[in-house]
Amino acid sequence: MNELIIGSHVSFKKGTQLVGSVNEALSYGANTFMFYTGAPQNTKREKIDLDLTKEAQKIMKENNIDINNVIIHAPYIINLANTSNMDFSCQFLSEELKRAEELGINKIVLHPGSHVGCGEQEGLKNIIFGLNKVLAKDTKTKICLETMAGKGSELGINFEQLKFIIDNVTFSDKIMVCLDTCHINDAGYDIRDFDKVLDQFDKIIGLNKLACIHINDSKNDINAHKDRHENIGLGTLGFDNIINIIYNPLLKDVPKILETPYVSLDDESKERLYPPYKFEIEMIRNKKNNLNLMKEIRSFYK
Numbered sequence: 108m109n110e111l112i113i114g115s116h117v118s119f120k121k122g123t124q125l126v127g128s129v130n131e132a133l134s135y136g137a138n139t140f141m142f143y144t145g146a147p148q149n150t151k152r153e154k155i156d157l158d159l160t161k162e163a164q165k166i167m168k169e170n171n172i173d174i175n176n177v178i179i180h181a182p183y184i185i186n187l188a189n190t191s192n193m194d195f196s197c198q199f200l201s202e203e204l205k206r207a208e209e210l211g212i213n214k215i216v217l218h219p220g221s222h223v224g225c226g227e228q229e230g231l232k233n234i235i236f237g238l239n240k241v242l243a244k245d246t247k248t249k250i251c252l253e254t255m256a257g258k259g260s261e262l263g264i265n266f267e268q269l270k271f272i273i274d275n276v277t278f279s280d281k282i283m284v285c286l287d288t289c290h291i292n293d294a295g296y297d298i299r300d301f302d303k304v305l306d307q308f309d310k311i312i313g314l315n316k317l318a319c320i321h322i323n324d325s326k327n328d329i330n331a332h333k334d335r336h337e338n339i340g341l342g343t344l345g346f347d348n349i350i351n352i353i354y355n356p357l358l359k360d361v362p363k364i365l366e367t368p369y370v371s372l373d374d375e376s377k378e379r380l381y382p383p384y385k386f387e388i389e390m391i392r393n394k395k396n397n398l399n400l401m402k403e404i405r406s407f408y409k
């Protein structure tokens with residue numbers, strides 16, 4: 108099968124849990140999705156409901172969604188790179204691994220962390236320490252370290268740092284990588300020459316470690332170290348470069364996940380925002396830039 112594996116970030120709500128997430132993904136015309144098991148900025152988590160999980164897995168089967176392509180994103184309050192947060196971060200990450208297993212999902216994307224002053228080397232060592240603390244021989248879920256933009260004191264901002272972490276974790280077979288197109292642009296990689304970027308990735312980390320790609324345009328120029336996502340075709344990466352990444356034959360089995368910003372109904376009212384994913388997935392499938400993207404999204408939700 109050569110079908111494009113494409114989806115977006117979706118919600119995981121109290122009461123409907125994974126059933127709600129799958130149905131949201133289907134409403135966008137997606138065949139995969141990614142979600143936080145609760146609010147990304149806090150630690151409140153509802154117990155995973157077995158009946159809802161089974162129902163969701165049934166819906167996935169009926170709709171040809173391979174659960175192996177579905178991804179959890181760990182909350183950003185986890186920071187393994189600085190010791191001040193270590194105990195909490197490890198405990199919460201362990202619980203996330205358990206929740207993933209209960210949901211039958213085998214990949215968790217994790218931001219490697221920010222060193223917050225202790226320095227790059229110390230920060231990388233802390234991340235390795237933390238990962239070694241949460242991973243065990245029988246851990247079924249893979250932790251996918253995300254490539255970061257280099258905002259503040261973020262780590263994981265180049266392939267070398269990620270490789271260093273992978274090489275020094277005991278169960279390194281359980282570590283993979285999530286490539287974010289906005290982040291690598293902001294970190295200084297020139298995605299206009301994506302073949303070269305992928306070649307570097309392969310030489311340093313190995314393409315077999317690439318578990319997921321976050322597809323985002325960027326509001327900022329290359330090397331800006333900003334991390335502000337933009338809707339597809341409206342940013343500095345541009346539609347053609349993004350299509351070139353999505354349809355790269357070397358990446359055909361890697362799930363592609365959109366994390367582009369929600370859209371307001373007009374330029375003034377910013378309090379109600381609507382998901383762009385149905386429209387962006389459509390233009391990706393058509394391989395045709397939609398110059399009326401904002402207009403169409405707005406009239407759809409009006």
Ligand code: FE
Pocket residue numbers: 180216218253
């Ligand atoms: Fe992320």
Ligand code: FE
Pocket residue numbers: 253287321366
């Ligand atoms: Fe991302």
Ligand code: ZN
Pocket residue numbers: 287289290334335336
């Ligand atoms: Zn980002």
